Amino acid sequence: MQELWSDDPKVVGEEIIRIVGQRIPVTLFQKGLNPQKLTPSEIFTKETGPLLLFTKNAPFQAPKDPCLLLYQRQNQPMRGFHATPVLETTGELGVRFPTSIIIIQRRKHPRYATSPRSVATFTRKASQYLNHGIIKNISIEGARVVGKFSQHIQKGDKLSPLSMTLRLKFGDFEEKATAPEAIVRQVIEIDQETREFGLQFTLKGTDRENLERYLAICSIENSPPNAT
Known part of the structure; x- marks a missing residue:
């Protein structure tokens, strides 16, 4: 079950800075497609607003539709955010800076x-x-x-x-x-x-x-x- 963790710009910004600084692995997921692993690399600003840049762990072509990016800090529940790729090279992928972060809550022991x-x-x-x-x-x-x-x-x-x-x-x-x-x-x-x-x-x-x-x-x- 996906629940809102925070849509406070300050909290979201601090969380994204943290996962970039710690290079926390991120999984790009789109229903029906093969998930891909990414490593957050930097945040940079364009005229249209800040972008979050990832390094691709393996070559792939990013989906054009919105996708979900999941990550997990040590001893913490899975979190993530929805994003649409706006920049792509062979080895990198950029998405617009997220405005909210969700948390993945599961029942105690779902099977x-x-x-x-x-x-x-x-x-x-x-x-x-x-x-x-x-x-x-x-x-x-x-x-x-x-x-x-x-x-x-x-x-x-x-x-x-x-x-x-x-x-x-x-x-x-x-x-x-x-x-x-x-x-x-x-x-x-x-x-x-x-x-x-x-x-x-x-x-x-x-x-x-x-x-x-x-x-x-x-x-x-x-x-x-x-x-x-």
Whole structure:
């Protein structure tokens, strides 16, 4: 859910100066298109008003329509602002200085369906057999995975580590997150070979930030058009 964080020019200006000064990574998101990662580089003034300039992390052509730019300061909720690209080169992108900033608020532990291309690998603790599976859905504290998993894994077992590659329904954007340990909370036998696990885990640091960013984008991807 998107909520207004501030439309006070002073507060917005200080926040933008902060993300530029700290080079906080920004994700350009437009529903239905592949998100792109940017690095804020500078603020400069033109006759039409101040512009916020970004360095592209990889080459791409910016959308002509309004888009959403998301960022996350350490230990803070995801924030962002709507903008329309007005300046573009091969390596840079400029947008008009934002007039307001939104905050992405999620329910306590919402669960989102993932792309079928989202995958997980893990081993049962003290085992060397590597299991591969597809992530069906995920939240900040757990995931549901399905695959031809070892029959030795049972409810209550610990998996270590759980490595996840999370992809969206559109494009090749992905986030990676690794849980040092996950607990099998539910086991469903789909057929003689295929099993489904409900997993619980706790992420910290960069891994948690990556998952939070992925979930924030999922919340927008699943929101109704023009939802605010």
